[in-house]
Amino acid sequence: MSRQGFLVVLSGPSSVGKDTLLEAVLGHIPDMVYSVSATTRPPRPGERHGVDYYFLSDEEFRELIRNDGLLEWAEYCDYLYGTPRAFVEEMVAQGKIVISDIDIQGAEQLRRTMPDGVFIFLMPPSLEELRRRIMRRATDSPEAIASRMARAEEEMHSIVNYDYWILNADLAQAVEDLKAIIRAESLRVKRGGYKEVGESL
Amino acid sequence: MSRQGFLVVLSGPSSVGKDTLLEAVLGHIPDMVYSVSATTRPPRPGERHGVDYYFLSDEEFRELIRNDGLLEWAEYCDYLYGTPRAFVEEMVAQGKIVISDIDIQGAEQLRRTMPDGVFIFLMPPSLEELRRRIMRRATDSPEAIASRMARAEEEMHSIVNYDYWILNADLAQAVEDLKAIIRAESLRVKRGGYKEVGESL
Numbered sequence: 001m002s003r004q005g006f007l008v009v010l011s012g013p014s015s016v017g018k019d020t021l022l023e024a025v026l027g028h029i030p031d032m033v034y035s036v037s038a039t040t041r042p043p044r045p046g047e048r049h050g051v052d053y054y055f056l057s058d059e060e061f062r063e064l065i066r067n068d069g070l071l072e073w074a075e076y077c078d079y080l081y082g083t084p085r086a087f088v089e090e091m092v093a094q095g096k097i098v099i100s101d102i103d104i105q106g107a108e109q110l111r112r113t114m115p116d117g118v119f120i121f122l123m124p125p126s127l128e129e130l131r132r133r134i135m136r137r138a139t140d141s142p143e144a145i146a147s148r149m150a151r152a153e154e155e156m157h158s159i160v161n162y163d164y165w166i167l168n169a170d171l172a173q174a175v176e177d178l179k180a181i182i183r184a185e186s187l188r189v190k191r192g193g194y195k196e197v198g199e200s201l
Numbered sequence: 202m203s204r205q206g207f208l209v210v211l212s213g214p215s216s217v218g219k220d221t222l223l224e225a226v227l228g229h230i231p232d233m234v235y236s237v238s239a240t241t242r243p244p245r246p247g248e249r250h251g252v253d254y255y256f257l258s259d260e261e262f263r264e265l266i267r268n269d270g271l272l273e274w275a276e277y278c279d280y281l282y283g284t285p286r287a288f289v290e291e292m293v294a295q296g297k298i299v300i301s302d303i304d305i306q307g308a309e310q311l312r313r314t315m316p317d318g319v320f321i322f323l324m325p326p327s328l329e330e331l332r333r334r335i336m337r338r339a340t341d342s343p344e345a346i347a348s349r350m351a352r353a354e355e356e357m358h359s360i361v362n363y364d365y366w367i368l369n370a371d372l373a374q375a376v377e378d379l380k381a382i383i384r385a386e387s388l389r390v391k392r393g394g395y396k397e398v399g400e401s402l
């Protein structure tokens with residue numbers, strides 16, 4: 001097969017709505033698969049191994065790190081989280097579009113390990129709206145919310161490191177924008193898709 | 202205004218269908234304008250100055266060349282043809298998307314003068330179909346047709362110099378692909394459009 005797939009990284013500040021956008025497109029874009037993360041956190045009720053996460057022991061996770069088996073990883077609240085390299089690389093080789101929703105720090109690691117990936121920054125309509133979204137889901141103290149807002153404002157500056165931006169104001173428009181970016185990227189000459197249709201040329 | 206427009210160059214081998222695709226999208230993409238060429242050839246019945254072409258005298262055209270006023274130019278059947286720089290640059294500065302359909306040689310010149318442009322290669326479904334299209338419109342001798350076919354085959358190799366490819370088999374699909382590329386390019390972080398929506402950020 002001459003057509004290569006690619007990794008699509010959907011990132012942006014905390015609470016901007018990455019999951020919602022991802023859920024809205026999964027299953028609606030041909031050849032798209034979700035990059036399942038690995039974690040050492042125990043499964044919550046209803047979570048399935050290999051679907052929601054790869055649930056690994058601490059030892060299994062650390063062996064992946066040692067063997068360069070993760071495209072990125074981080075520790076969060078005493079648990080380890082990471083993106084398994086083998087799945088992404090196999091899917092890309094099969095011509096699939098692998099999508100990952102990940103925080104700004106994870107995206108920065110992925111930019112180094114997957115430089116051919118497509119990096120998309122999801123923007124809130126305004127900082128006021130981002131504050132509302134953070135408060136809506138947070139059960140934290142006012143201090144913790146203020147700290148998350150300060151971090152989100154800081155993270156907005158990272159946009160300059162991304163390939164594309166999408167405004168997450170109207171979900172339907174954001175879905176259309178994400179689809180357009182993925183279609184356009186699949187038509188990039190450097191990804192070689194034209195060789196498949198042009199074999200008789 | 203923080204948003205820059207950009208030049209979209211639609212090119213490909215002779216008779217691949219650039220005009221048809223261009224006509225199908227013009228007027229259907231917001232902020233898109235057509236790059237009107239300059240020529241020294243006399244107007245044909247119905248052709249309007251400033252709409253179909255800028256009809257210039259030989260002296261006017263050569264003055265444009267001397268003043269670096271053309272992004273590309275060429276001589277064809279004793280007449281001069283070129284792309285006026287001022288119109289394209291003014292429209293891009295106003296945030297417009299300027300589209301130009303041009304042959305492979307013209308596109309190569311544009312790549313040097315407008316490196317931020319979006320270069321799209323339109324592909325025929327097959328060489329047999331391209332031959333049919335060349336014969337359908339050609340009133341030439343078999344030798345002339347053979348020569349045009351040989352040139353078209355040669356031009357197919359230029360695809361590697363382009364950003365994107367579009368297969369011109371089904372016109373509706375080609376229109377969708379062109380729209381997706383233009384939408385995606387308008388969402389490129391490097392084009393700065395996010396600064397407009399993010400002024401409150």
